[in-house]
Amino acid sequence: MPQAVVVGGGIGGLGAALGLRRAGWRVTVLERGAAGTDLGAGISLWPNALRGLRELGLGARLRPLLTPQRTGALRDRRGRVLAEVGGDVLERALGLPMVAIHRGQLLDLLRAALPAESLRYDAEVTGITPSGELRGAGTDLAGADLVVGADGIDSGVRAALWPAHPGTAYCGVTAFRAVVDPVPGAVMDGTWGPGAEFGAVPLVDGRLYWFVSLTAPEGLRPADRLAFLRTRLRDWHPGVHRILERTPPEAVLQHDVRVLAAPLDSYVRGRVVLLGDAAHAMAPFLGQGGCQAIEDAVVLAAELAREPDVPTALARYDRVRRPRTQGLARASELAGRFGHRVTNPVAVALRNTVLRLLPAAVAARGTMAAARWTPPRIEPA
Ligand SMILES: Cc1cc2nc3c(=O)[nH]c(=O)nc-3n(C[C@H](O)[C@H](O)[C@H](O)COP(=O)(O)OP(=O)(O)OC[C@H]3O[C@@H](n4cnc5c(N)ncnc54)[C@H](O)[C@@H]3O)c2cc1C
Incomplete structure (x- = not known):
């Protein structure tokens, strides 16, 4: 049986371990x-990810989590609706809802589907080396047939084997996030103000996940994050403050958001x-x-299942995945640049007018395009 070592036990590494086992490999994470x-904090899983998780064998564990998102809205900072965020529109178009889940719960689901001996912690x-x-x-x-570098944004595997790559860069946004006790009546909702976004989405366990993306210089570290946000967003509508008021200060996490400085070749x-x-x-x-x-x-996993020659399977994986993921990285950057990161008042007014005039399905086109994906079958030859 071929053997793989996966470096990193996050979403990608655990997913790879599950897939490779289905493909007939022995795996150690x-x-x-x-x-x-x-x-x-929370993480949104769009239908493309849910279909992928099904293919990894998690269908039965996922089923109880597939609760429809109630329809919310995208608003301006005064609370006026710019676009309906139709949970039902998305679900009708894509066949599955968007599911928001605590990252720890998702990792637990993935780990529970793996035998304990495939996971090594404190490792x-x-x-x-260049030969793996x-x-x-x-x-x-040593001697594994495959090494999967799933060690996250600061990947040591990437740094060692792609030494000419420039690494990561700050994308101009710092993110604040928290998970709070259930807030009655809360629905998936977003608010765009100049250079900032507030979003809230109920998690499958009933708690509420909220985030603020703020255009800011790198390294901004307010001593009291919650107090800082309440001041920064003071003229935003009461729906935002109702949620901030229910947040314990110690629940607020902050990360400067970094991205790959250049796409990999x-x-x-x-x-x-x-x-x-x-x-x-x-x-x-x-x-x-x-x-x-x-x-x-x-x-x-699907490529390695149908192609026993590892270099050939990896070349196919590269051909399929690079255009999709690098295209989405560009689309994501643009969504921020022309969305909540706009600060010029004239540009903000123009953007808001366009959003109000667009039908919901058109406004959500980028989201839908990203979420429309059919997984290949993992079928050992
Ligand atoms: C603010 C914010 C909001 C986000 N929201 C969403 C969202 O709603 N939906 C979504 O799909 N994505 C979202 N993302 C992106 C998502 O969090 C990441 O893309 C995802 O976690 C990547 O998973 P990964 O397994 O590749 O890396 P990671 O989750 O970073 O996992 C890497 C793992 O490798 C381990 N590791 C690192 N180095 C080593 C080593 N040398 N040896 C052993 N282990 C090692 C780490 O401890 C870690 O467990 C968001 C990101 C940010 C910053």
Whole structure:
């Protein structure tokens, strides 16, 4: 049985492990964190990711989570509706709802589908040679047929094997996020003001996930994040403040958002392949980074299932995944630039007028295009 080592036990790495097992591989995931130490807030899973997770074998575990999103709205900062965000429109068009879930719950779902012996925690990989030999925790796995670099945006695998790549760059936005106790009546809702966005979406467990994307200089670190946001958004509509008021200050996380500074020329070096943020960390404005990691995992497994020659299968994976993920990275950047990041008052007014005039289905076209994807079957030859 061929053997794979996956570096990183995040969404992409666990998804790859599930897919490769279905494809008939023996898999070991090396995760540097300790068991049960997941950070993070909510994550939206669009129908493309849900279909991918089904193909990875999670259909039965997902079914109870597929609750429809109630229709909300995109508003301006005074609360006036710019566009209906029709949960039902999306679901009718795409056949599945968008599901928002706590990142820890998603990781638990993925881990529960893997045998315990495929997961090693406190297992930090400290180096990798051009031929794919690992240093650090995975040294005893030398000789694996495949190494999957699923070690996230600051990927050590990418740095070692793509030494000419410039790494990551700040995308101009700092993100604040929190998960709070259920807020009665809350629905999927977004608000755009000059240079900022507030979004809220109920999670499948009933809690509410909210985020603020703020155009800001890199390194802005308010001592009290919640107080800072309440001041920064003071002239925004009461719906925003009702949610901020219910948020404990210590629940607010903050990250400066970084992306790959340049697209990679290939996701493959020899028997080493990159997926997820290691390959294509993108701005979060379409909510697709994690969804794309799941797509990567499915395609990688499907190619390796039908093609026993690893280099040929990896070349196919690269051909399929690079255009899709790099195109979405560009689309996500543009969605931010022409969406909530606009600050000029004339441009804001123009954008708002256009949004009010567009039918909901047209306004949501970018989101829908990203979410429309059919996974290949993972069928061992
Ligand atoms: C503000 C924000 C909001 C977002 N919202 C969404 C959303 O709504 N929907 C969506 O789909 N995506 C969203 N994303 C993107 C999404 O979070 C990422 O694309 C996704 O987590 C990438 O998964 P990954 O497995 O590639 O990397 P990661 O989740 O970063 O996992 C990498 C793993 O590798 C481990 N690791 C790293 N180095 C080593 C090493 N040397 N040895 C062993 N282990 C190692 C890490 O500990 C980690 O567990 C958002 C991102 C941001 C910043």
